[in-house]
Amino acid sequence: MRLISIDMLKPDMKIARAVTNKDALILPVGKSNVERYVPNLRNMGIEYVYVEDEKSADIEIPDAISDVTRANCKQVLQETAQKFAATDRLDVRELESCVDMVITDILKNPDVQVSLNDIASNDEYTFTHSVSTMVYALMIGRKLKYNEQTLSILGLGTLLHDIGKIIIEHSVMYKEGALSKQEYEYVKMHALYGYQTLMRVPNMPEQARQIAYTHHERLDGSGYPRGLSGAEVSEFARIVAIADVYDALTTDRCYRKKWPARKAMEFLLEKSQKEFDCKLVGLFTQQLAIYPNGSMIRLSDQSIALVCRQNAGMPLRPVVRVIQNSRGEDVRPYEIDLIKQLSVTIIESELEIRRDIPAVSAEDIG
DSSP states (O other), X not given: OEEEEGGGOOTTOEESSOEEETTEEEEOTTOBOGGGGHHHHHHTTOOEEEEEOGXXXXXXXXXXXXXXXXXXXXXXXHHHHHHHHHHSOOOOHHHHHHXXXXXXXXXXXXXXXXXXXXXXXXXXXXXXXXXXXXXXXXXXXXXXXXXXXXXXXXXXXXXXXXXXXXXXXXXXHTOSSOOOHHHHHHHTTHHHHHHHHHHTSTTOOHHHHHHHHHTTOOTTSOOSSXXXXXGGSOHHHHHHHHHHHHHHHTSOBXXXXXXXXXXXXXXXXXXXXXXXOHHHHHHHHTTBOSSOTTOEEEETTSOEEEEEXXXXXXXXXXXXXXXXXXXXXXXXXXXXXXXXXXXXXXXXXXXHHTTOOOOOOGGGGO
């Protein structure tokens, strides 16, 4: 299995993970000849799909949670948001059960190095992003040895960290292209709106509410809405800030293509100690695959390969499967363990090979 751009779809490839849009099944597992659906997928804002082909046979892409758990969380969150929009009342009881399911899955897979790549249309971004951000935050919480009660509070607050965006006008929240200064200031209000919304939910822990209010605060005081700094920024806020930014950078948006995992992690490391907590960034990056399984990479000898497996503790040197030689010619696939073949290194990921990495602006991660 591998994750590829829809522009690279070929007749011999079959869908490996179902593609859905607004609860409707678009492409089922096993569907072939899907290149004819590219225009429709692009119109829905879906730029990548999971496929199976001869080159990626037996490559597994691990996830911290099961597909069933992920789909259930997205559905319940979406239904909860729709009910809130219609009634102005927020009931989080079903979400609490979803959080428990996620925690159970994460605690079952303590050694998995992951890079989540959930496929979503533009309209589903907020829900997909909230679930993925929760997973990342809980992975950090696990490394901090939080007990299950603390993980539950962290998970619920993170799942609802962007609830205030529902109050923001849709035309501004999902505008294609750059926001004006006035629009950006308006969007930033989602942190306060989210906190005010969660204040009306009975029995919700204050720590969970505070996540919505503080996940855009930064250690150097450059964040919002209150410009907190240093010790004023809670550990939960520091955790969710890291998870939130990483997922935002590594996800396609209607106005910006996603970054490769390596570049997103370099961004977090660069901002460590000033904006982000250095220790927490370190705990986070330990659990991620810099070059995820199934991703296409270019090696230092100019050959093209797919990442097959991770080597624990050596994220820059996975096991790879060469599929093209340095002249761009297809070859009979063969594997190289980069721990054993030290003369060969990875120099580019698939997104870098395609040369479509965009710059990032404040609203991209805000």
